[in-house]
Amino acid sequence: xxxxxxINNPKELGxxxxxxxxxxxxxxxxxxxYTDVGRKFVLELxxxxxxxxxxxIFELLNGLGLELHLIKRGEADSWKP
Amino acid sequence: xxxxxxINNPKELGxxxxxxxxxxxxxxxxxxxYTDVGRKFVLELxxxxxxxxxxxIFELLNGLGLELHLIKRGEADSWKP
DNA sequence: ATAAAAAGTGTCCGATCTGGGATTTTTTGC
DNA sequence: GCAAAAAATCCCAGATCGGACACTTTTTAT
Numbered sequence: 001x002x003x004x005x006x007i008n009n010p011k012e013l014g015x016x017x018x019x020x021x022x023x024x025x026x027x028x029x030x031x032x033x034y035t036d037v038g039r040k041f042v043l044e045l046x047x048x049x050x051x052x053x054x055x056x057i058f059e060l061l062n063g064l065g066l067e068l069h070l071i072k073r074g075e076a077d078s079w080k081p
Numbered sequence: 082x083x084x085x086x087x088i089n090n091p092k093e094l095g096x097x098x099x100x101x102x103x104x105x106x107x108x109x110x111x112x113x114x115y116t117d118v119g120r121k122f123v124l125e126l127x128x129x130x131x132x133x134x135x136x137x138i139f140e141l142l143n144g145l146g147l148e149l150h151l152i153k154r155g156e157a158d159s160w161k162p
Numbered sequence: 163a164t165a166a167a168a169a170g171t172g173t174c175c176g177a178t179c180t181g182g183g184a185t186t187t188t189t190t191g192c
Numbered sequence: 193g194c195a196a197a198a199a200a201t202c203c204c205a206g207a208t209c210g211g212a213c214a215c216t217t218t219t220t221a222t
Contacts, residue, residue, distance in 0.1 A: 002152060002154050004150050004151070006149070006150050007149045008139070008149075010136050010139065013135065013151075027197060027198085028197080028198070028199095029198090037181085038182045038183075039182085039198090040181065040182065040200095044180095047199095049135075050135060051134045051135070051136060051179065051180070052180090053131065053134060053135070053207095054091050054094065054133050054134070055091050055131025055132060058089070058091065058131075065153060066151045066153055067087055067152045067153075067154065068089075068152075069085055069087050069088065069150045069152055070086045070094075070101075070142070070148070070149060071084070071085060071148045072084055072101075072148075073147065073148055109170075110169080118209085118210090119209060119210045119211075120170095120210085121171095121172095121209070122208090124171070132180085132207065133208090137209085
């Protein structure tokens with residue numbers, strides 16, 4: 001199964017990442033050890049930190065098995081390969 | 082026609098944003114005036130700056146009419162301890 | 163072809179903030 | 193009750209971002 005979620009702001013990003021981590025039954029510590037980020041970063045990102053750096057976010061997305069897609073407004077169904 | 086772009090890292094993000102800005106025939110200055118970011122930020126982001134902050138990136142995406150989607154494929158827990 | 167305008171790039175300054183590590187406190191779960 | 197997880201604090205070297213200015217390249221117009 002493949003799911004897509006539209007993320008509008010840092011707050012929603014954090015909430016989604018938290019939910020996804022829970023689904024995978026991982027702790028912040030496990031995530032931060034597998035990916036190259038600190039536990040504090042995971043903590044703050046999940047809380048919606050707007051100043052988190054994009055490079056670190058990509059590392060975390062990879063660790064969680066998530067892909068980032070950009071879709072032009074009005075073409076929200078276009079991510080399908 | 083629908084358009085989807087998978088973005089894997091800051092470099093690809095910058096390249097895509099540059100291309101989209103060109104499609105819209107906007108200048109860096111115009112973008113930075115409509116959104117709440119500086120011209121230098123636009124410049125550096127388009128060059129692939131990995132330390133750009135996510136909150137500002139969301140502002141830019143809105144300005145360009147782009148949506149950010151997170152897509153999950155499978156159950157990416159193969160590495161789970 | 164030439165000149166002018168626009169776009170892009172780079173650098174300086176400064177207030178503010180990052181993110182990792184370590185430690186401590188609070189919450190959660192069994 | 194107890195241990196693990198999560199959250200909250202410090203410290204601090206280093207980086208961000210915006211604004212301003214100077215310079216170069218590209219585009220546009222005559």
